[in-house]
Amino acid sequence: MKTATRLSLLKPSPIRAITDGTPPGAIPLGLGEPTWDLPEPARRALLRAPGPCGYVPHAGLTDLRKAVAAFHGATVDEVLITTGSQGALFALFQAWVEPGTKVLVPDPGFVAYPALARMAGAEPVPYALSPDRFRLDADALLQVLAATPDASAVILNLPSNPTGGGGDLEALRRVAEACVARGLLLISDEVYRDLHFGVRPPGLRDVTDRGVVVSSVSKGWGAPGLRVGWAIGDPAWLTPARVVHGYAVTGTATPAQWAALALLEHSEAILAEARAAICGRWESLAEALHEHLGQTVSPPDGTFYHFMPLPLSAHADPLAFALRLRDEAKVVVIPGLAFGEGGRRHARLSFAATPEQLREGVTRLAPYWRG
Numbered sequence: 001m002k003t004a005t006r007l008s009l010l011k012p013s014p015i016r017a018i019t020d021g022t023p024p025g026a027i028p029l030g031l032g033e034p035t036w037d038l039p040e041p042a043r044r045a046l047l048r049a050p051g052p053c054g055y056v057p058h059a060g061l062t063d064l065r066k067a068v069a070a071f072h073g074a075t076v077d078e079v080l081i082t083t084g085s086q087g088a089l090f091a092l093f094q095a096w097v098e099p100g101t102k103v104l105v106p107d108p109g110f111v112a113y114p115a116l117a118r119m120a121g122a123e124p125v126p127y128a129l130s131p132d133r134f135r136l137d138a139d140a141l142l143q144v145l146a147a148t149p150d151a152s153a154v155i156l157n158l159p160s161n162p163t164g165g166g167g168d169l170e171a172l173r174r175v176a177e178a179c180v181a182r183g184l185l186l187i188s189d190e191v192y193r194d195l196h197f198g199v200r201p202p203g204l205r206d207v208t209d210r211g212v213v214v215s216s217v218s219k220g221w222g223a224p225g226l227r228v229g230w231a232i233g234d235p236a237w238l239t240p241a242r243v244v245h246g247y248a249v250t251g252t253a254t255p256a257q258w259a260a261l262a263l264l265e266h267s268e269a270i271l272a273e274a275r276a277a278i279c280g281r282w283e284s285l286a287e288a289l290h291e292h293l294g295q296t297v298s299p300p301d302g303t304f305y306h307f308m309p310l311p312l313s314a315h316a317d318p319l320a321f322a323l324r325l326r327d328e329a330k331v332v333v334i335p336g337l338a339f340g341e342g343g344r345r346h347a348r349l350s351f352a353a354t355p356e357q358l359r360e361g362v363t364r365l366a367p368y369w370r371g
């Protein structure tokens with residue numbers, strides 16, 4: 001047996017190296033998903049499924065497209081329903097990223113971006129985030145863009161996995177203008193935008209409708225297993241992506257789209273509850289960090305991730321440090337290095353875990369930071 005050559009482009013995720021082999025009783029602060037129940041409207045929608053369960057149009061269930069369009073202040077023909085935002089990213093990259101070109105990705109950034117670029121035959125080129133709070137740094141990005149004449153796409157993630165950092169309107173405007181001027185595909189991944197701590201962070205559509213926003217019900221609406229996401233943008237960008245997505249998976253499962261529609265119809269209450277959940281959990285984490293490590297921390301712009309500075313002694317081999325935390329302290333955290341070289345000095349702690357898990361997790365971690 002011989003795998004296709006393109007498989008060699010995909011490096012195994014270091015996240016798996018940490019999470020596979022998690023010992024029994026370990027506290028899971030490595031999670032990238034909400035841990036609360038699927039909201040009631042989705043559960044009801046799944047139970048009252050009508051008779052036939054047929055295909056729906058490749059662009060998605062029309063009522064769901066309408067609901068997503070209303071949520072984003074877009075028109076229906078600017079919405080493509082996909083299998084999670086990951087399905088949208090895959091389809092957009094395959095449709096628009098020419099082999100041999102380059103894709104600008106945040107560093108540290110979500111692990112799928114470099115892999116998706118490579119699968120499209122392109123090379124990921126990292127751009128740094130701001131050194132203070134790991135937010136979008138327009139100067140850093142534009143400098144890399146200017147030095148990359150063969151770029152075909154730029155990806156933003158606001159707020160960011162793993163850092164929780166967002167970006168301000170001016171930074172977004174400058175990046176959007178540069179991409180529009182060069183005719184590049186600008187994708188803004190905003191899956192965490194509604195998980196904030198009082199002020200909704202800016203998104204790409206606040207400054208332009210010339211790029212593509214991707215999002216999903218996975219984080220804010222608490223339904224990662226439904227696998228429903230979307231891309232919002234000019235149909236000229238979306239139609240080729242729809243063709244790819246159609247051939248790859250035909251469409252997202254129809255019952256999942258019914259459930260997603262029910263979630264979108266109750267967005268206000270569901271998102272408010274999710275925010276209340278992460279605020280409460282953030283407080284538990286912040287209190288525990290203060291009590292056990294004397295740290296005073298402020299919440300991220302959004303997400304349920306705390307990007308925690310590692311002790312100096314862990315900088316040389318953060319993966320080994322995270323494995324020690326997993327196997328000795330029995331707490332799973334993800335080393336920031338898994339998200340790129342820019343994350344070497346930090347670890348990602350997910351506070352989607354329960355308040356009890358957060359308190360116990362920090363108690364167990366503390367000696368490794370103090371010592």
Ligand SMILES: Cc1ncc(COP(=O)(O)O)c(C=O)c1O
Nearest residue numbers: 032084085086110161216218229
């Ligand atoms: C930044 C970011 N984008 C996209 C995704 C993919 O999520 P989904 O396909 O469930 O929408 C994730 C999942 O963790 C993520 O963290």
